[in-house]
Amino acid sequence: MALQGSTINQGKTVSYVILIASAAALGGFLFGYDTAVINGAVSALSKAYNANSVMTGFAVSCALLGSALGAFVAGPIADRYGRLKTMLVASVFFTLSAIGSGIAFGIWDFIFWRALGGVAVGMASVIAPAYIAEVAPAHLRGRLGSLQQLAIVVGIFVALVCDYLIALGAGGSAEGIFWFGVPAWRWMFWTEAPPAIIYGFAALVIPESPRYLAAQGRYAEATNVLTKVLGGNVEAKIEEIRQTVLRERRPKFSDLLSRSGGLLPIVWIGMGLSILQQFVGINVIFYYSSVLWQAVGFSERDSLLITVITGIVNIVTTLIAIAYVDKFGRKPLLMLGSIGMTVTLGTLTVVFANAAIDPATGNPTLPGTAGIFALLAANLYVVFFGFSWGPIVWVLLGEIFNNKIRAAALSIAAAVQWIANFLVSTTFPPLLKYFGLGSAYGLYTIASAISIFFVAFFIRETKGKELEEM
Template sequence: MTLREPAISNKQNTSFVILIASAAALGGFLFGFDTAVINGAVAALSKAFNANSVMTGFAVSCALLGSALGAFVAGSIADRQGRLKTMIIASIFFTLSAIGSGIAFTIWDFILWRALGGVAVGMASVIAPAYIAEVAPAHLRGRLGSLQQLAIVVGIFIALLCNYFIALGAGGSAEAPFWFAISAWRWMFWTEIPPAILYGIFALKIPESPRYLVAQGRRKEAAIVLEKVLGGDIQAKLEDIHRTVLTERKPQFSDLLSRRGGLLPIVWIGMGLSILQQFVGINVIFYYSSVLWRAVGFSERNSLLITVITGVVNIVTTLIAIATVDKFGRKPLLLIGSIGMTVTLGALAVVFGNAPIDPATGNPTLPGTSGIIALLAANLYVVFFGFSWGPIVWVLLGEIFNNRIRAAALSLAAAAQWIANFIVSTTFPPLLQYFGLGSAYGLYTTAAAISIFFVAFFIRETKGKELEEM
């Protein structure tokens, strides 16, 4: 069965939807890969370019500013040019960024290439959940929407795994020469090139979103796609989409404003979800975990291995979310995750806050049971995030906005997410240097506690509802 063959049964309809959703979610894979590949290269970059902690933090997080820009413009590009062309543009940017980051000569051109990759990440973070939400039937939408997060965590895991084996092949250090006497950290970035190209190829093979086609007045093409996705009589569904899609003019960001001025409440809720997802500090684990574990006494090789184990934990918990999101709903999973993150982050704050400082290195040390507690708490934190705020936020961002504002609202929410990510990632190295890990994790614990009340008071359940009901 090729990507464009019509389905002739419900089973084939489901298989077809899973296939095209998985192809779109490859953008999530690159999203995860691109943001995590820096993990194993941070220390080597710092030495190669003689960068201080502030500059190192910016080199890591500059991609996030690009991501905010990419997310902000992705909605308008997707509404003008279509979901698939947006994916192709992102694929080109991913490829160029991977090549350029590996050949960087100074910290400044490295920052430029990483920012370009960030633009691609931002575009992928908007277009994948929007596309999946628009092609998926209601009863599958939660699970298929979770494919985005599954792809992200698999991308993170593969990036960490590549980093580990490349460093291992270079004698245990990212600074050492690898193939062709080129530094290992450069090869870490080049491993992104094959999936980046594959993403563009997949985008050329899958069908356009039926909701975009209706908005462009291409009802016949939309009907063909809906027949492949849903099967049976799709005229009623086509009319529902037509009634809810704004066809008289192009969607604008002004659509997000209420009559009284200011953003619509639902847009604020989407932005709140995005910001809290980052303020709980999850990306500190994935961007800086190798640095973190080296700071408390693990070797570089063992630190990279721990990050690989954390990546596996993240994948397993995301699979749990996929299996349960359409059964238990979005809100219960978010609440459980928020409570679990608050407890585990609090444990990390206490352990690191009371850890003795090694006078030789200035880093905290975790002898005996303290190190075990920190390792368990960090991985349990990933568990609670992995089945809740990781995947569920992306599912909700694809669902909570109505058809008229979805692309624009998703762009704004995703841009807010990347700015929040930038703030967290940029401030972590100075926090680590000047205030210690205990203070940093104390801030993330506070954000996790706030998320409990945010979910309880502002999030409504969307399980089983059609997008046209939002």
Template sequence: MKSSSPNTSYIADRPNISRIILIACAAALGGFLFGFDTAVINGAVAALQKTFGASSGMIGLAVSSALLGSALGAFIAGPIADRQGRIKAMIIASVMFTLSAIGSGIPFGIWDFIFWRGLGGVGVGIASVIAPAYIAEVAPANLRGRLGSLQQLAIVVGIFIALLSDYFIALGAGGSAEGEFWFGFTAWRWMFWSEIPPAILYGVAALMIPESPRYLVAQGRDREAANVLAKILGGNVEAKVEEIRQTVNREHKPKFSDILSRRGGLLPIVWIGMGLSILQQFVGINVIFYYSSILWRAVGFSERDSLLITVITGVVNILTTFIAISTVDKFGRKPLLLLGSIGMTVTLGTLALIFGNAAIDPVTGNPTLTGSSGIIALLAANLYVVFFGCSWGPIVWVLLGEIFNNQIRAIALSLAASIQWIANFIVSTTFPPLLQFFGLGSAYGLYTISAAISIFFVVFFIRETKGKELEEM
């Protein structure tokens, strides 16, 4: 992009809302791929285990290998974003998504499958950092919460589309991921290949949106920043550029030591960001989206019905995210988090109680839900998704884009997102062994404890950021 003076014809008294929303949606496509890539394996888990003769521990690693890649991607996203810009980081993620989607459908064994999933995970990690940071940097303060929630909406839509495509691909292959689908290839391979079109679209969309004005100012490209601000925010853009420049001038080039305190440890706000990330995963939400098809099969549902239940759960997740988008800038971040924590504690506790007291099938060794217990479990599981979807799902991403000041935002967000993926990896990898050796009751009991801890974390450590400019953080 060439430097030029700002075109004053674009300056308006009010922000160009439609343009801002389109830009935010394009950036949030990374969130869509984030959700799609991590959830698409749901329908293929049983087929992968049978195809490669893998143990439960190896399948846990195969499912969660993308998460290790995501931790790496999140950690390197900050330096890439600060040196190369937000747009180039999005394009790099797009390329990784595309290569991973192709490779995951043509593995010769479980180990090269793990490699391709890990590569896609790096793209997921980069996208998980860039989207909230970019959206926070282009959005006006009064819309930032709702626009920041687009990241989570994109994630849950991506999860839903992945689960829906899994369902219909399996349906077209006779109701099983192991059946033959198009051109003689098995259905589970097409589940991964279905990610190729949105991965390419993400890269194309990234080329059509402007660079972050805060990144441009940090690079000394003030005129380009003013031009971007004029087109999206309007008003006195020169004053806004000067405000950003003052924060940049007070700060040096971002580096990891910026998030360290004088005593050598991490800054308190960084610990809070990491705490949000860990608790978001330790409540076990991704067990629902990574393993729900085998989870419901374990308690007696057919493969087709299990996939359908998973699709319904995806719809619930989307609808509740809309609740968060419509209320986050009205009620604030902290009240929604607190409501979600209480609701998740109750619903997870219900699931732990039901599965912990369920009769065990002597043949399969799985719990059997009889009478009304199956219906109650389904309701509790979906209510759990409701409470997560209107609180900890979207609000954590909003807060991670907001709570760090301009100097440390990219680096601190990278660290927090990396920790989030590691926590996700721990939960996802341990679930199959927990299910096999201790049962669903024990697994949900652990997630219930984490949800209860999150209540106290919100009360004592989270400060409200509603309506504040990023330069005030």
């Protein structure tokens, strides 16, 4: 009978952890939504503001500069004011950005609102993995940490579906007129406001991180939260956290420096993970895929539909990662993903490098089987990224840093990730225009090949380890 009661209590604690981790991961949903919602609006946006390729690239990627700023400041804010207050600030910024992007009168005020949304994305990209890692039991941490990436890809998918449906309702184009005589592309941005508000309400009802509470000397509250999360007697765990978290002063960025004055090796590893996750070119698929597929001959409607299918593939493969990350470990999945991405990106490089050029548009054409072959290779690339570098990087960034430096180190790693994302996203339109898709995908192939050696030599397995062991 006692065993049955213990099993029931354990089930309650697991359910509770999943619930609060999912609420925190709403930030990931908005992260994905905000970064992908512009996909269907790129062409219409460019025409509405009469922007050239460079300006269009900047309008798309300006949010990433805001994301770098948001990621950089999120750690200190989270350490000073708590994880939940940081989530609330991000929620407000998401909401304002969604409304402002839709009512923008010119390219520059549009850029401002997108950058504000980027700050929110950056904050969410730091706080969600940190919070989830700090509330999750060790045996569930990989799967719960992967919720961040699942939320991101679901956010991407929902944004792409909304773009597709809105464009469909406006005659198949984002330039068409939708509800109340307003162009469809403006409605695409406004659809982000409801989930942004829900995220704010979620931050008001979930508990604060027990490790943050312990760092503030609020042991009774930390004990209460850990009891709900772990069940049973948690006094020993509280003492273990106290020994690793409490310091005479607040955490500072100087904690990331080694005795020789440079950054700690683990911080460099976190930055390397972030840079390579972006340099393999994944966000070209999600920011520009509808433009890309139009460039090789698909209609705007079909291109948006292909992008939605890609979003579904991304969700399915992320679910695979969640199922197996705590079974197979982080390093094997990263290695398999790196090899698969190198092969598929290499295939895309060869296909696009040998594509015929349409003299009327200057775009590559892939008629018949060549187009289908490229489509399959692109989606297989998403598969390999989706079960490896997509979710596992966020899991590792939440795990590899010790309690003393976690928030600050995550801020640095996430900021670097957004800068890398900005570089890739901003350079893609000029690369497409002046050098062709073959050259662009060739660069991403090189990055994927480098990632194989990075995983082999620098990544240590963290499966099953407590955060206090890091």
